[in-house]
Amino acid sequence: MSRIDVNRFGEMEVFVRVVEMGGFSAAARACRMTPSAVSKLIGRLEARLGTRLVNRSTRKLQLTPEGCAFYERSTRILADLDEAERNASSGEKPAGRIRLNTNASFATHILAPLLPEFLAKYPDITLDIVQTDAVIDLLEERTDVAIRAGPLKSSSLIARKLGATRMTIVASPGFLERFGKPKTIAELEKHNRLGFCYARIREGWPFVHEGEVITLPVTGNVQVSDGEAMRQLAIAGVGLARLAAFTVREDIEAGRLVPVMENCNPGDLEEVHAVYLGQGGPLPARVRALLDFLAERARVT
Structure with a gap:
């Protein structure tokens, strides 16, 4: 099979979603696929690459060293692809108000030092930052993005891992x-x-x-x-x-x-994740800008 016959970007997106959501079932919901289809896709990807990316068990998934390297490269490639598509399109300018919910520790030690850089890069964005360690309902609280620490419960939210x-x-x-x-x-x-x-x-x-x-x-x-x-x-x-x-x-x-x-x-x-509601179509440019910035700069270690 030639490379042109393989949707490599699609495989990367599913693989990254499996890693960031911690399993096939959660990734399947986010990608609107069945768990079986996701599992088969990862299997085909591993077969094509000639190496195991994920060690599977009944309780959790664990990345192999090759899987870790492929995940890091995939996230960068997908980010570059997103940027290329945005630059080629009409280019909606990130602007407007973002409501961000975060725990106090993340706000103090990670977010606050980065805010000047983010606001200088996106001067037309306004942030409403609400600090609480309680788990909120994003829809009910009209929240665009929430920072969650610890294991994620199964939900309709989409998550981007910021570190561990x-x-x-x-x-x-x-x-x-x-x-x-x-x-x-x-x-x-x-x-x-x-x-x-x-x-x-x-x-x-x-x-x-x-x-x-x-x-x-x-x-x-x-x-x-x-x-x-x-x-x-x-x-x-x-x-x-x-x-x-x-x-x-x-x-x-x-x-x-x-x-x-x-x-x-x-x-x-x-683990620390940025979670958001993403099932209703493309994200607003302002929210996408914040998520991309946090994924790139707010690395938790």
Whole structure:
């Protein structure tokens, strides 16, 4: 079969959607295909390339090293294609108001430093930024784009992955001086552990103990509604906090916070996505501009 007979861009789009949505079923809904058709397409793509891109299991998909490389190149190629098509068309100018919903940590540590660049690039766009860690209904809240941290539930939303960050337990030097730095789970149980006051996928902190991952309940005397408030409480010496690495990296470098129990850290990652409603036809240029900018510049690590 010649290359002209293969819809390589179509294959790339489906493959990228499978990766970003974490499975065949979610990608099938977004692409308006059946899960079987998506699976067969990926199989044909792997056969044509002569290498396995995805390791399949009943619970999740995992990219092979070749799959990771192909995903990175595919996203760049598709972005270049989109830009070429926009430049060749009449060129709708990105303008108007965008309502963006985001958690406080992403807004503080990722979004805020990039806003001057985005607004300078698109002077006719106005942003309404709403900060909350609660999961909202985009349609009901009239929201164009939302930032979601953690596993995505199955829905009609389309997602673009912005990265993944390691979780780590931290405390202030003053707190550790008063109460001691825990080195074992038994010692950790005696310390004040700050928690969140909303439902989370994992109700507790995971640790590696004797070769297995166990979960320690959070039983502190303070619960908060967002990660940035918890970070401030940890800096103030109120207790231990388990937070995303990108939110505390500068605090650790500056000595405001100290990593704790790293020897028992399971190394789990929290993924961050930009989600939006995309089933009703082409996206407005203003929304597309924001999504492309976040995908390129707001890389979460």
